[in-house]
Amino acid sequence: MTQANNNEFFLSQTYLQSQETILVIDDSPTNLAFLSTTLNSAGYKVLLERDGYGGIEKVKIQQVDLILLDVIMPKIDGFETCRILKSDPATKDIPIIFMTALTDAIQKVKGLYLGAVDYITKPFQEEEILARIQVHVKLRRLNLELDQQKQQLEQRVQERTAELSQALEELKKTQLQLVQSEKISSLGQLVTGVAHEVNNPLGFISSNLHHASQYVQDLVSLVKLYRKYFPNPGYEINKEIEVIDVEHLLEDLPKVISSMKLGTDRIQGIMQSLRKFSRTDGDMKKAVDIHDGLETTLMILQHRIKAQRHHPTIKIVKEYGNLPLLECYPGQLNLVFMNLLANSIDALEEGVGMESENGKFLTPHSQSSTPQIKICTTVDNKKVTIRIADNGLGMEESVKNHIFEPFFTTKIEGKGTGLGLCMSYQIITQKHGGTLQCNSSLGKGTEFVIQIPMNTHL
Numbered sequence: 061m062t063q064a065n066n067n068e069f070f071l072s073q074t075y076l077q078s079q080e081t082i083l084v085i086d087d088s089p090t091n092l093a094f095l096s097t098t099l100n101s102a103g104y105k106v107l108l109e110r111d112g113y114g115g116i117e118k119v120k121i122q123q124v125d126l127i128l129l130d131v132i133m134p135k136i137d138g139f140e141t142c143r144i145l146k147s148d149p150a151t152k153d154i155p156i157i158f159m160t161a162l163t164d165a166i167q168k169v170k171g172l173y174l175g176a177v178d179y180i181t182k183p184f185q186e187e188e189i190l191a192r193i194q195v196h197v198k199l200r201r202l203n204l205e206l207d208q209q210k211q212q213l214e215q216r217v218q219e220r221t222a223e224l225s226q227a228l229e230e231l232k233k234t235q236l237q238l239v240q241s242e243k244i245s246s247l248g249q250l251v252t253g254v255a256h257e258v259n260n261p262l263g264f265i266s267s268n269l270h271h272a273s274q275y276v277q278d279l280v281s282l283v284k285l286y287r288k289y290f291p292n293p294g295y296e297i298n299k300e301i302e303v304i305d306v307e308h309l310l311e312d313l314p315k316v317i318s319s320m321k322l323g324t325d326r327i328q329g330i331m332q333s334l335r336k337f338s339r340t341d342g343d344m345k346k347a348v349d350i351h352d353g354l355e356t357t358l359m360i361l362q363h364r365i366k367a368q369r370h371h372p373t374i375k376i377v378k379e380y381g382n383l384p385l386l387e388c389y390p391g392q393l394n395l396v397f398m399n400l401l402a403n404s405i406d407a408l409e410e411g412v413g414m415e416s417e418n419g420k421f422l423t424p425h426s427q428s429s430t431p432q433i434k435i436c437t438t439v440d441n442k443k444v445t446i447r448i449a450d451n452g453l454g455m456e457e458s459v460k461n462h463i464f465e466p467f468f469t470t471k472i473e474g475k476g477t478g479l480g481l482c483m484s485y486q487i488i489t490q491k492h493g494g495t496l497q498c499n500s501s502l503g504k505g506t507e508f509v510i511q512i513p514m515n516t517h518l
């Protein structure tokens with residue numbers, strides 16, 4: 061290739077790619093003029109400075125893609141200029157090419173050591189200058205593109221991470237809602253099924269008991285009549301009368317019958333409560349007496365409230381206010397009562413420990429106390445408040461901060477799913493527009509406060 065052809069080649073290459081700006085810092089007007097002409101005609105935009113300070117100021121105000129830097133200059137030499145440019149984060153990435161004397165190997169090495177990307181030698185060879193500049197301008201452009209792509213990639217990763225964590229949150233919520241509705245409906249189905257199965261035989265027993273009671277009365281009267289008119293029925297009958305203790309039998313039989321009646325009445329009551337407890341709400345709110353819900357829940361938990369091997373009877377203190385009917389989803393509200401009361405019983409069971417002293421059970425926190433759950437309901441003109449408080453172990457702050465999170469539990473595996481409070485929170489806040497708060501102090505006990513607005517009360 062001839063000199064002219066070479067120039068044309070570089071010219072066309074650089075024109076194609078750029079309008080890059082090259083800053084030339086040199087104290088020699090001849091060099092500046094030569095480089096300015098060469099670079100201009102190769103299609104670069106050229107800025108000229110006669111000393112290092114001027115160059116440093118220039119890059120602060122103008123976008124520069126490459127710097128050609130002379131080594132020996134008055135005021136501040138090329139190395140110092142290079143050091144200052146490389147120590148400023150805003151200018152450290154601009155490629156610097158030193159211009160040195162052909163023979164000066166030390167200067168070349170020092171320049172590269174200070175962070176220059178290359179050097180060109182004097183006297184200048186036009187093709188060499190353009191070739192080196194083109195390589196470094198291209199590298200610079202690629203680096204910038206790479207940086208940009210890296211930033212875009214980082215941003216994309218951040219966006220995707222945010223999207224994924226949101227999707228995870230949504231998934232957790234949906235899972236919770238599924239579990240919640242599954243729990244409500246399977247409990248409802250179970251109770252409805254059991255109630256149905258129990259109701260039929262219960263019906264036979266209670267209607268037959270009515271007849272049985274009548275027959276028993278008739279038989280008792282008849283036996284009494286026999287005894288009046290046949291006071292001496294003979295040896296064998298007298299013996300039998302003695303063996304079966306007829307006096308006691310006649311007196312006790314009606315009592316037996318009426319206690320059986322009482323029993324069946326109670327079972328019927330329980331079945332009715334169970335049906336009420338598990339009623340499926342559908343999408344409709346209903347106006348109900350929430351004391352009914354609390355009572356039914358207590359009844360269902362009765363077996364856990366009564367004295368057990370490792371704890372005495374839990375005392376239930378009720379301070380019920382005069383509440384109006386509340387528009388709510390009763391089945392779901394009952395589930396909240398169930399969760400809160402079951403948690404309190406768990407805390408009390410854990411809290412009272414195993415030992416008893418004079419009928420009192422010792423808590424691990426020294427004072428002997430009777431396990432107790434206090435349920436308090438109040439109303440003002442805007443909302444109904446239900447407080448459920450126990451004198452169990454209470455919670456540490458670190459536990460309290462997480463109790464409404466799904467799957468958070470401190471109970472042994474298999475005992476707690478960690479969903480009770482999370483579900484309750486959703487039911488109260490989202491379904492009823494209310495609030496659920498927890499006050500707890502370690503060793504003293506825990507109180508949950510439900511507040512439900514009465515915007516549509518009857």
Ligand SMILES: Nc1ncnc2c1ncn2[C@@H]1O[C@H](COP(=O)(O)OP(=O)(O)OP(=O)(O)O)[C@@H](O)[C@H]1O
Nearest residue numbers: 403404407463469470471476477478479480481506
């Ligand atoms: N009354 C309470 N006293 C002390 N700690 C409590 C009380 N209520 C809740 N907690 C704490 O909050 C945690 C979460 O309760 P949550 O009802 O959500 O789950 P769980 O009872 O562990 O399991 P489950 O899903 O079966 O109800 C419990 O494991 C317990 O540590």
Ligand SMILES: [Mg+2]
Nearest residue numbers: 399403480481
């Ligand atoms: Mg629970």
